[in-house]
Amino acid sequence: MSRRPLRVGVLGCADIVWRRALPAMGRVEEVEVVAVASRQRAKADRFAARFGGESVQGYARLLERDDVDAVYVALPTGLHHRWTLRALEVGKHVLVEKSFATSLAETEEMLTAARRNGLWVTENFAFVHHHQHGEVRKLIADGAIGEPHLFTGEFGIPPRSPGDIRYRADLGGGALLDVGAYPVRAAQLFLGPGVSVVGATLLVDGERGVDLGGSALLCSEAGVAAQLTFSFQSSYRSAYSVWGGAGRITLERAFSVPPTLRTVVRLEREGGVEEYELPPDDQFANAIRAFARAVRDGADPAGHGDVLLQQAGLLEEIRNQARRFPAVPTAGVPDGR
Numbered sequence: 001m002s003r004r005p006l007r008v009g010v011l012g013c014a015d016i017v018w019r020r021a022l023p024a025m026g027r028v029e030e031v032e033v034v035a036v037a038s039r040q041r042a043k044a045d046r047f048a049a050r051f052g053g054e055s056v057q058g059y060a061r062l063l064e065r066d067d068v069d070a071v072y073v074a075l076p077t078g079l080h081h082r083w084t085l086r087a088l089e090v091g092k093h094v095l096v097e098k099s100f101a102t103s104l105a106e107t108e109e110m111l112t113a114a115r116r117n118g119l120w121v122t123e124n125f126a127f128v129h130h131h132q133h134g135e136v137r138k139l140i141a142d143g144a145i146g147e148p149h150l151f152t153g154e155f156g157i158p159p160r161s162p163g164d165i166r167y168r169a170d171l172g173g174g175a176l177l178d179v180g181a182y183p184v185r186a187a188q189l190f191l192g193p194g195v196s197v198v199g200a201t202l203l204v205d206g207e208r209g210v211d212l213g214g215s216a217l218l219c220s221e222a223g224v225a226a227q228l229t230f231s232f233q234s235s236y237r238s239a240y241s242v243w244g245g246a247g248r249i250t251l252e253r254a255f256s257v258p259p260t261l262r263t264v265v266r267l268e269r270e271g272g273v274e275e276y277e278l279p280p281d282d283q284f285a286n287a288i289r290a291f292a293r294a295v296r297d298g299a300d301p302a303g304h305g306d307v308l309l310q311q312a313g314l315l316e317e318i319r320n321q322a323r324r325f326p327a328v329p330t331a332g333v334p335d336g337r
Contacts, residue, residue: 153183
């Protein structure tokens with residue numbers, strides 16, 4: 001007898017919900033979307049009509065439903081803490097869109113609530129579930145570039161429209177938590193535990209009170225450095241590289257990867273350049289499937305929680321240590337993704 005799919009309710013109707021999450025959930029047999037909630041009933045109706053499930057007006061009403069096993073929190077970052085805690089207290093597992101929370105203290109409280117209620121909670125960093133990163137790690141393990149000395153990561157998007165929630169300080173906006181979180185998370189894949197922040201900068205829009213970009217220098221306990229850059233004011237870039245004593249590996253499309261895109265791992269060594277083209281991989285569906293299986297199998301959250309805490313701690317260190325410079329806002333243009 002096949003197992004019943006995990007019944008999921010969606011909190012919020014942000015762009016990522018219709019562009020990525022709900023289409024991916026439709027490709028994953030392990031989950032079933034049973035409800036979509038928005039503050040605006042008309043928006044919930046449109047999403048439910050297109051992707052399935054019932055429309056619900058108001059997030060609290062969705063959490064009251066007995067037919068919801070887990071919720072996907074796709075609200076602005078500043079609302080993640082409140083609605084994740086409410087979901088956990090009524091017995092729902094939670095998949096939280098990145099960034100997980102606005103602070104280390106919020107992250108600790110959310111993990112404590114999950115443990116107290118015997119529930120699974122995780123952050124939806126879909127990119128880590130794409131197989132290209134495993135290929136990079138395998139090349140490194142096989143000695144293709146010698147001993148790694150430096151990780152560089154960049155994620156930037158063009159300016160959004162002035163009313164975009166990414167520019168709302170009260171909703172946890174800013175480039176660090178939105179796009180900067182990606183290269184920080186990627187650096188952990190290669191630097192491991194014990195990473196610390198050596199220095200950072202932030203470009204701050206003083207009028208709106210949010211950062212529009214910045215940079216950070218991280219370092220592992222072994223002295224391997226990570227140079228990270230993030231921006232709301234750039235041409236689109238989503239890349240990282242690992243530089244070692246015998247060569248360098250680069251991914252030019254590292255973080256936001258459509259499920260139909262064939263990605264390329266570029267290996268540069270003294271003897272020339274090799275490019276390994278990889279078949280498409282559905283990172284968003286993989287992330288949702290991994291969440292459903294962790295819930296189903298009762299996965300041990302101990303090590304997983306450590307990753308969430310380290311990520312939150314690094315983001316907070318970057319914010320606290322950053323030297324701030326004034327940013328000059330620019331007009332919004334299409335983001336090119």
